[in-house]
Amino acid sequence: MESLINVQDGVVPSVCSLDCPDQCGLLIHKKDGKIVKVNGDPDHPVTKGSICNKVRNMGERLYDPKRLQTPLKRVGEKGEGKFEPISWDEAIATIARHWRQLISEEGAQSILPYSFYGNMGKIHSEGMDRRFFHRLGASQLDQTICSSAGNVGYGYTMGGGFGTDPEEMTDTKLFIFWGINAASTNMHQVMIAQKARKNGAKLVVIDVHKNQTGRMADWFIPILPGTDSALALGIMNVLYEENLVDRDFLEKYTVGYEELEVHVKKYDPQTVSTITGVPADDIYKLARMYADFSPSLIRIGNGPQHHDNGGMIVRTISCLPALTGQWQLKGGGAVKSNGAYLAYNTSALQRPELRKNSARTINMIQLAEALHEADPPVRSLFVYGSNPAVVAPNAGKVREGLLREDLFTVVHDLFLTETAKYADIVLPATSSYENTDIYTSYWHHYLHLQEPVIPPYGESKSNADVFRLLAEAMGFDEPEFKDSDEELIEQAISNVTNPYFPEINLDQLKEKRFVKAKNTENHWKNLNTPSGKIELYSKRMEVDGHPPLPTHIPLVEDEDHPFLFVPGPNHNFLNSTFSNNEKHAKLEKAPQLFMNTQDAEKLGIKNDETVRIWNHRGECEMAASVGDQVLPGVVVSQGLWSDEFGDKHLVNSLTPDRVADMGGGAVFFSGKVSVERAEKTVGEVKKEAVGIE
């Protein structure tokens, strides 16, 4: 078949590479060899031709004049952003020279790779890079920043990332969006719910912020941050008390339902109300509704697990569907992540046996500490697919660490990100549209192939190609570094032990482009928990130092400030991706701080006035949005804003970098702040934010 790159004018297939559950099938419209339009693929069984506005405007990002074209070396101070173009030969030779010296003087552990999923492609985000860093013997990175607390919590109950198939949700009668801003972050889940609502289904949203998603609900339930375990236990209390549980199901398919019955007696609605801020009557109403409406589906978002007790919150919520036997109904159950259905042959792709040392592991959310205090010190950082100077907690301290003169930093990205500004060497990355790769969704059940649809931009190179070059420069002559991207794909999808993984080879995938996981319907009958059942009581949790039954555990006391601060993502960016693209930034206008009218009145803050938000870690400025969208004592912002449009918008300068209860997860939403009126007008803040009046 002709390479899609060579199509000058026409429509070619693709898949969205962003860290988003929807993983849409795309159709790329080309003219004169360039992308002129990005549409959804109407033949995709789940995303069905609709896509978000962010990716509709992807062309603006791919051809943004700010996109990197050549390798660069730093000629100014760290952080200043002054660079000069160099050749790939010089860039790779410089890195190899530094690393050889570091390895001989301080050991390979002094080198730390830092990566996440700016591109979700397996080959480029967790393929050749892993082979290289294993062989190098570098420090290992625990990739905890996104959803590890919730995934571990869900896993205690359900044995891993196994939940309801979105394609089965057409008959669902009750959707509970629990801590997910799906209107912005999982738009096809909203479309499915909206369609079901036409047939009488109801939508309940439980959130700390009445945002785009909350506003479309039949019933919005505001809750205090980090108290969702208590609410779920209150629901269980009513279900048991009023005999609304499915005892047959519990007996056959769960462990510990009798212990749970005794345990939840102490979580009566009155007690739970004082913890959660949800009125007791609403707890009764919600529990009865949950029993009445079948099938029901709980879509568990990422918000609740970005707290000190986030693992336990997700663990607790994930017990609910079993109580009313939802798993046995088509479209009933829950989804946290469905990623496990498409677990592939990671060891064949990543070759852990190439590692000859047992190097330390560094938790990525503690980068600030690692750069300041690791012993032996981190002396070189290689960043790709991530922008820690913006996305990591305690980002002010991360930036201080990046200033260290004795730290040799390399950043591989499409743009001169905030992190790249601190680099010694910057390497230009291809976009996913320029690569060959495979993608698996963590919500729907499809595996996709991406073939390059445009040539590499300027001199940019894919992640895998950069690691092939580095392997050669470091003298690694193992055949594993010679494998092509297509060979890597073949290895990843062959000899997969996961029983749900579809039987497919690369030629078949080229023809079909996407293929579904198989036999997933009865997953809940044979779980990867120690008992094989749904574990309401978990011995494994006890061994790991947690209460074995779902339990409400209060948040850690952050330093003494009056407001809990919840800085989540926004609609038009994807984490920090797009925040530097003018079109997307203009659509967001300016960063806002949502606060309750009572709090604003006490502080003499009016709507649209600029406020200063601060704590012992840092400070920020935003325009106040005063109203009833959040409960008193809570403030919420949206979006990880770029430095390019103002230097007072780094929300992560305020967030704590302590770890959650499970999985070493991040606690972005458990920090506390003070808020006061700033002297600036909102007009000035907006102007800084997006360059508009």
Ligand SMILES: Nc1nc2c(c(=O)[nH]1)N[C@H]1C(S)=C(S)[C@@H](COP(=O)(O)OP(=O)(O)OC[C@H]3O[C@@H](n4cnc5c(=O)[nH]c(N)nc54)[C@H](O)[C@@H]3O)O[C@H]1N2
């Ligand atoms: N447009 C857009 N889409 C995205 C992203 C993006 O940045 N922008 N990011 C992508 C990524 S990487 C991820 S992980 C997902 C995240 O997407 P979601 O799963 O939606 O997670 P968040 O937006 O972090 O938080 C969801 C909601 O949880 C609420 N929340 C916070 N704390 C609590 C709490 O204690 N209890 C309850 N009940 N609610 C709480 C927040 O107010 C927010 O509305 O989205 C992906 N999709």
Ligand SMILES: Nc1nc2c(c(=O)[nH]1)N[C@H]1C(S)=C(S)[C@@H](COP(=O)(O)OP(=O)(O)OC[C@H]3O[C@@H](n4cnc5c(=O)[nH]c(N)nc54)[C@H](O)[C@@H]3O)O[C@H]1N2
């Ligand atoms: N305050 C706060 N902070 C958060 C969150 C929050 O809700 N609130 N959410 C957290 C979550 S859930 C996540 S997942 C993290 C995400 O944090 P990151 O993983 O850092 O995500 P992005 O900010 O999108 O940065 C991805 C970078 O990868 C680059 N990139 C894209 N494709 C490629 C490629 O093929 N190769 C290379 N080399 N680079 C590429 C992009 O240009 C971009 O600069 O942020 C976390 N930070």
Ligand code: SF4
């Ligand atoms: S970001 Fe999400 S919704 Fe938008 S195109 Fe990509 S997968 Fe689809």
Ligand SMILES: [Mo]
């Ligand atoms: Mo994430």
